[in-house]
Amino acid sequence: MPERENSGFVSEPRNVVRKFLARPQHEGLGAIVRRSIGRFELKYFDPFLALDEFSVTAPAGFPDHPHRGFETVTYMLQGSVTHEDFEGHKGTIHAGDLQWMTAGKGIVHSEMPAAQGTQKGLQLWINLSSKHKMIEPRYQEMLSKDIAEVSKDGIKVRVIAGEALGTKSPIYTRTPTMYLDFTLKPGSHLQQPIPISWNAFVYVIEGEGVFGTSKSLPVAAHHLLLLGSGDGLEAWNKSSKPLRFILVGGEPLGEPLAQWGPFVMNTQEEINQTLEDFDNYANGFEKARHWRSEAAVRLGFSPL
Template sequence: MTESESRASAVGPLSGEKVRHGTGVNSNRAFPTDSYPYNLDPFVLFEQFYIDPDNGFPMHPHRGFEIVSYMIEGAMEHEDSLGVANTAYENDAMRITTGSGIRHSEFPADGQACTGLQLWVNLPQAEKDADPDYGDATADTLPTAEQGGATVTTVIGEGSPISLHTPMEYLDAAVADTWTWSVPEGWSGFLYGVAGDGTVEGQPFTAGDVLPVTDTRSVTLQSDDSLRVVAVSGRPHGEPIRQRGPYVL
């Protein structure tokens, strides 16, 4: 954890920041933002995107990190320079290892708008030049189980067919009552509100909010109205994160 992240480790829930990409795509960015101008090693950025039928991301390059896209509503078409073409539907996930370099495009499918979540995960310096790669998982292949007061789907982690170069866990939790999320020792992560309302550690938490967690602890969530969150944690690399547009150096 960097010194700046250490100073910010005690923050409570924060609102995301609206971002409009040059291609006409709107997003709610959880971090880095003006109110939380930090990465969360090993995570570079996280946002919820909203793509109208006539917009999208034309073919563009990336390198130096991994991308996890998780669909919330609608469907998104992916094509890349590896020759992969796939359409991800609601609760499907895609993973791209950009490594030494890849080009890809993302557009709404079926003439309908779509929304989803996108996470950028840094690659350690020793693996920045890894071969680019792609993987995906449909909703029915992601393990789902009852955990206390929540129904939890493991997008990345034990039982998921998707893995990254960085040890991490990505959970989609529909909280019906009270649910406790624990960050493993030495890891960092965040909670993001997808839908509904509730509380996190007794503080209001709603769709579009984020709670950064840079210390090892358990966080208690309480649902007021069908609270859905994603809970993401990973093992830091302990290396600087240097983002330059579509590249992470």
């Protein structure tokens, strides 16, 4: 079968330098996640703090919990999830929809299934620089129909953040980031530029593909591939079925990291202050004192 190649030019393809299989584990209230970043072997890949492929069926989910100092990007693959927070924001995202949440100085929210059956998606945590950690919380939500989608030479890409096949996303990222959802038909060959100074990885959602060099072994679903130095990614679908994966890249912050669960700062002193703020409902957590999500009330949870 002849290869079909897109028009992106890559002169120094990045090799795969590490590979992980994301195995299922329990998280939240009965949810199952496959964690590939934020695990024992890979606690941080600057600026990325965590990547989970989640699977959740009601009444399981992620009830009321806090964040500070980073952003979460939730991308639905199947079903739907309802988000609520103590600022009064509430919304439901469905398959193909996206929520880009900046926790900033503090948010308490819940993420719970909104449909029958199993809901599946990806959640990425992106660190914020020290100058942005204490900004006001902010949301960017994009419906599936509003995410730019381009097809060429057997390659389809959904441009969530960054640019691909000449198309740019309107999403604003405080930490410069690219987030591309590729589907390659059998026989397709992709060349996608990546800024040389950025860290980048691939996560395979479906099918199997060859990444880095054409002689590499195929990689199947649920694998995370860390990419080495170079100016872009080359990928091939040499199988008989479609290959779907995300390519994510970001500019490293190069700053100290201090983390305690859902709080991510630069120093242990700042973490201690965050814990004190949360315990005392102060400096961004004031509304947590009396707030519970509708989901928490329905399930009988007490306030945090």
